[in-house]
Amino acid sequence: MSNQQWPAEWRAWAEEVQATFPNATSSLMPFLHRVRSQQGWLTPEALDAAAELLGMTRQHVDSVVSFYTLFRTEPTGARTIHVCRGLSCMMAGADTLMENLEHHLGIAEGQTTSDGAVTLLEAECLAACDLAPACQVNLVYRGPVAPDAFRELLEMPVEEPPALARRAEQSGAQGAKGVADRE
Amino acid sequence: MIQLSIDGREISVPEGTMVVDAAAKLGIEIPVYCYHQALGPLGACRICLVEIEKMPKLQTACTTAVREGMVVHTGGPAVEKGRQGILEFLLINHPLDCPVCDKGGECFLQDYSFWYGSGKNRFEESKIQRQKDYPVSDYILLDQERCVLCQRCIRFLGEYVGEEQLMLEGRGVHTVVSTVEGQPAHSPYAGNVIDLCPVGALLSEPYHFKARPWNIEREETVCSVCPVGCASLVTGRDGHPVRLEGRPQPDLDDYGFLCDHGRFTYDFVNHPARLEQAFLDGKPASASAAVAAVGERLARVVEKSGGGAVAVLTGAVHTVEEEWALAQFARESIGTSRLAVLKPVAGDLPLPLLGTYADLAAATGVLLLGADPYEAVPVMHLKLRAARRAHPVAVWGLGDRVLTRSTLPGEDFVAEPGQVAARLGVVLGGEALDGRWAELRRGLLETERLVVLWDGADPAAAALLAALAGQRGERPTAVLPTHGPRNWLGAVRAGISAEHAAAARILEDAAEGRLEALILLAADPLRDFPDGDLAARALERVPAVYFAGWFAPEPRHALSAMLPTAAWAEVTGTYANMEGRLQVAHGAAAAPGQARPVRSLVTALARAMGHPLRLPDFDPFQDQDGDRIARPAKQPAESAGAPARPALPPGEWRVLTGDMVAVSHPPSEIAERTREPLPLRLHPHDADELGLGAPGGLIEVAQGERRFVAGARRDARIPAGRVFIPRGLADVPANRLDHGAGVKIALADPVREEVAAP
Numbered sequence: 001m002s003n004q005q006w007p008a009e010w011r012a013w014a015e016e017v018q019a020t021f022p023n024a025t026s027s028l029m030p031f032l033h034r035v036r037s038q039q040g041w042l043t044p045e046a047l048d049a050a051a052e053l054l055g056m057t058r059q060h061v062d063s064v065v066s067f068y069t070l071f072r073t074e075p076t077g078a079r080t081i082h083v084c085r086g087l088s089c090m091m092a093g094a095d096t097l098m099e100n101l102e103h104h105l106g107i108a109e110g111q112t113t114s115d116g117a118v119t120l121l122e123a124e125c126l127a128a129c130d131l132a133p134a135c136q137v138n139l140v141y142r143g144p145v146a147p148d149a150f151r152e153l154l155e156m157p158v159e160e161p162p163a164l165a166r167r168a169e170q171s172g173a174q175g176a177k178g179v180a181d182r183e
Numbered sequence: 184m185i186q187l188s189i190d191g192r193e194i195s196v197p198e199g200t201m202v203v204d205a206a207a208k209l210g211i212e213i214p215v216y217c218y219h220q221a222l223g224p225l226g227a228c229r230i231c232l233v234e235i236e237k238m239p240k241l242q243t244a245c246t247t248a249v250r251e252g253m254v255v256h257t258g259g260p261a262v263e264k265g266r267q268g269i270l271e272f273l274l275i276n277h278p279l280d281c282p283v284c285d286k287g288g289e290c291f292l293q294d295y296s297f298w299y300g301s302g303k304n305r306f307e308e309s310k311i312q313r314q315k316d317y318p319v320s321d322y323i324l325l326d327q328e329r330c331v332l333c334q335r336c337i338r339f340l341g342e343y344v345g346e347e348q349l350m351l352e353g354r355g356v357h358t359v360v361s362t363v364e365g366q367p368a369h370s371p372y373a374g375n376v377i378d379l380c381p382v383g384a385l386l387s388e389p390y391h392f393k394a395r396p397w398n399i400e401r402e403e404t405v406c407s408v409c410p411v412g413c414a415s416l417v418t419g420r421d422g423h424p425v426r427l428e429g430r431p432q433p434d435l436d437d438y439g440f441l442c443d444h445g446r447f448t449y450d451f452v453n454h455p456a457r458l459e460q461a462f463l464d465g466k467p468a469s470a471s472a473a474v475a476a477v478g479e480r481l482a483r484v485v486e487k488s489g490g491g492a493v494a495v496l497t498g499a500v501h502t503v504e505e506e507w508a509l510a511q512f513a514r515e516s517i518g519t520s521r522l523a524v525l526k527p528v529a530g531d532l533p534l535p536l537l538g539t540y541a542d543l544a545a546a547t548g549v550l551l552l553g554a555d556p557y558e559a560v561p562v563m564h565l566k567l568r569a570a571r572r573a574h575p576v577a578v579w580g581l582g583d584r585v586l587t588r589s590t591l592p593g594e595d596f597v598a599e600p601g602q603v604a605a606r607l608g609v610v611l612g613g614e615a616l617d618g619r620w621a622e623l624r625r626g627l628l629e630t631e632r633l634v635v636l637w638d639g640a641d642p643a644a645a646a647l648l649a650a651l652a653g654q655r656g657e658r659p660t661a662v663l664p665t666h667g668p669r670n671w672l673g674a675v676r677a678g679i680s681a682e683h684a685a686a687a688r689i690l691e692d693a694a695e696g697r698l699e700a701l702i703l704l705a706a707d708p709l710r711d712f713p714d715g716d717l718a719a720r721a722l723e724r725v726p727a728v729y730f731a732g733w734f735a736p737e738p739r740h741a742l743s744a745m746l747p748t749a750a751w752a753e754v755t756g757t758y759a760n761m762e763g764r765l766q767v768a769h770g771a772a773a774a775p776g777q778a779r780p781v782r783s784l785v786t787a788l789a790r791a792m793g794h795p796l797r798l799p800d801f802d803p804f805q806d807q808d809g810d811r812i813a814r815p816a817k818q819p820a821e822s823a824g825a826p827a828r829p830a831l832p833p834g835e836w837r838v839l840t841g842d843m844v845a846v847s848h849p850p851s852e853i854a855e856r857t858r859e860p861l862p863l864r865l866h867p868h869d870a871d872e873l874g875l876g877a878p879g880g881l882i883e884v885a886q887g888e889r890r891f892v893a894g895a896r897r898d899a900r901i902p903a904g905r906v907f908i909p910r911g912l913a914d915v916p917a918n919r920l921d922h923g924a925g926v927k928i929a930l931a932d933p934v935r936e937e938v939a940a941p
């Protein structure tokens with residue numbers, strides 16, 4: 001690709017996914033997943049890069065991104081918690097679990113703590129009803145999580161998106177551990 | 184051919200035809216939302232369900248290609264139940280606000296609900312609320328609640344036009360149509376999505392809440408703004424046009440797409456600048472008094488010096504019938520043969536070469552000779568893209584600036600300013616051509632069917648086009664002239680000469696004092712004649728100028744009389760477009776004030792002159808060539824060269840000019856919102872050197888004593904050292920500058936002062 005302004009890593013990924021999926025539209029999702037797991041969310045630059053490096057329109061990229069809830073286009077915390085709001089989980093107390101988390105973190109569902117440590121999201125059935133109430137922390141399953149046991153979601157060790165971890169190191173902040181330590 | 188049966192009737196259609204189109208051939212209508220012939224199958228909405236024997240489930244008629252022996256049922260209980268189910272889903276979150284919807288009565292959601300809908304809603308949950316007036320562009324509103332997500336709008340702009348400015352956002356019931364990155368759509372073809380939207384989701388902002396279907400008259404017309412003459416429908420309410428829509432013409436393979444310059448300028452007929460009142464010697468007068476006075480004065484001139492002392496120039500915007508009435512008046516009542524069309528370009532198309540839109544659709548190679556269709560004749564650009572979607576078409580641009588663009592890629596050959604025809608001559612001469620130019624020659628001579636879009640600017644090109652056709656021998660060559668005025672071929676049909684020399688002779692005679700009166704029918708020589716200085720001298724010298732038309736030219740003190748005439752949409756008549764096709768346009772509005780049709784004006788003038796004029800009925804259709812004007816037989820042609828231009832002293836710029844419908848459309852209050860503030864164009868490097876900001880700013884163009892100030896935009900399609908000035912621009916009249924000499928360019932004073940301020 002001619003455009004040199006994108007990070008070398010992205011350019012390498014683009015070449016890699018294009019080699020695996022010769023159909024341009026099929027290569028978009030794997031590329032976006034890599035960028036997302038690297039930086040936690042998709043910046044406008046990432047969307048431009050996807051369009052340009054994979055040879056499609058920004059219109060197409062935006063449409064695909066808006067279709068999937070996992071592709072977030074807003075700054076997202078180093079620790080992203082999904083609480084399932086499906087039927088089984090609701091019956092097992094998912095709404096109380098969510099409320100407890102909201103109170104504890106001082107944010108509402110869909111928001112990120114001001115230090116950028118935690119993002120709290122709801123999910124449709126995570127296909128793990130046997131673990132109800134089921135959650136995901138940075139996409140790692142956890143369950144059953146009793147409503148009162150919400151702290152384990154904040155304490156369980158997880159891998160952070162590398163870009164966020166780097167940023168946390170640079171700024172001297174404490175990343176995902178911040179919230180737990182504040183207790 | 185494939186043989187199949189639909190509803191018990193046999194039909195055979197070409198392989199690859201979709202069931203929905205095969206049924207249409209039998210006159211059987213299958214409901215569709217997402218399907219459109221111009222866009223091809225998608226299968227998103229499922230309303231077109233039909234039953235096909237031996238297939239277990241209902242099938243979508245728009246995505247199912249015909250097969251030999253297929254037996255299709257487009258009705259029956261299963262089909263009706265299927266469509267009813269689809270409609271029930273489509274209406275789950277629909278607000279059912281037809282009583283306040285602009286499209287109420289013109290909506291396929293309503294129609295199909297009447298046919299198949301259940302009349303009862305089983306869905307009791309509250310509806311999802313979305314944005315009701317999302318501004319898609321300056322002219323278009325989107326009611327997201329009414330959208331059925333058929334994607335016609337998105338696919339039209341993205342695939343057909345090639346400007347991806349709309350998209351689907353979200354998933355499931357949360358999906359909405361929105362603009363890319365929240366930026367308003369700015370394509371000049373965006374307005375078509377209003378016509379394409381099968382429901383009341385995409386709405387015309389200027390027409391919003393203006394009328395209900397039972398208040399209006401919706402008449403067949405043709406767009407009057409540029410020479411493409413797109414087929415359209417005009418909506419009249421209470422005597423005013425309030426809307427223009429595209430009108431598909433299936434037998435011409437025309438889907439009825441318009442451009443926004445035409446779609447949103449219909450209000451020109453009610454513009455404050457419109458001439459609605461007669462003036463005599465600068466003072467308001469009643470129309471009858473003004474006509475009587477003008478008639479008497481003309482009679483006196485004719486008596487004293489003969490009819491030859493009077494000349495008539497027409498701007499060729501009235502109907503063919505009216506141009507014919509004018510010609511009769513000139514010849515019989517006045518007795519003059521000085522009668523011509525005023526064209527903004529000096530080139531004369533050899534009429535035997537005049538091509539058609541069908542030629543364009545079938546072309547294998549297209550030469551843009553000086554013409555940028557996107558700006559000058561926008562729907563031609565769409566037609567070219569459509570031809571390209573069907574089969575490969577080579578596109579070459581030969582002009583003094585870049586003429587292809589990202590939505591119409593091709594090879595560009597940029598000539599020195601004023602040397603376009605000379606370049607073509609060299610290419611046809613074929614001697615000592617280097618690589619690329621040799622390729623161009625080979626392409627032009629060898630492509631199977633060639634169409635040239637010619638801007639008419641360089642008169643020397645006319646003979647070369649004839650020579651090109653000659654060199655191509657048996658291979659068809661067709662030329663489509665992109666220049667105005669929009670009905671010049673109609674004036675030719677009415678027997679008026681459209682040769683540049685004819686108009687030039689009239690103005691020369693006037694400038695030399697050989698004329699005693701000049702009659703202008705909607706003609707503005709100062710603005711439009713290629714040699715603006717000659718026009719100025721002519722208007723100064725001729726003792727009396729009588730103007731009749733819609734917008735009186737400046738300076739008005741030079742006009743002895745101004746007589747208002749009825750405009751487009753106010754009369755029924757015929758117009759000829761740039762392929763010479765005669766198209767009937769009906770009136771849907773009332774002429775304002777004292778405006779009257781040209782026919783009654785000239786008969787009244789003749790009566791006042793004392794020579795009553797009897798105008799028999801005139802039928803513009805000649806019937807020998809369908810509904811196109813007759814073309815004379817081809818004549819052998821010789822090729823000619825063009826003189827080379829001297830080099831410019833350093834620091835001077837070459838002037839380029841061309842048609843831009845965004846500038847030349849009639850004055851419109853609606854289109855004011857997208858008026859181009861920076862109509863001039865410069866190369867970005869030149870702009871940097873001048874210190875012009877992005878996207879542009881005010882510059883001063885100077886030649887000798889003349890100085891003009893106007894906005895200029897950066898544009899990489901203009902070669903360095905050249906400045907593009909669209910034709911007909913009031914701020915910088917390109918026809919008052921000597922294109923052979925250079926101009927000086929500087930940042931305009933206000934900008935300099937701003938920069939200098941502390």
Ligand code: SF4
Nearest residue numbers: 330331333334336380
């Ligand atoms: S806005 Fe109209 S044309 Fe566009 S997707 Fe919705 S219903 Fe279809």
Ligand code: SF4
Nearest residue numbers: 406409412413445562
């Ligand atoms: S291309 Fe010309 S005739 Fe057609 S809609 Fe636009 S302005 Fe009108």
Ligand code: FES
Nearest residue numbers: 084086089126128
């Ligand atoms: S409902 Fe929560 S995992 Fe299925």
Ligand code: FES
Nearest residue numbers: 226228229231245
């Ligand atoms: S028209 Fe056939 S699926 Fe939409």
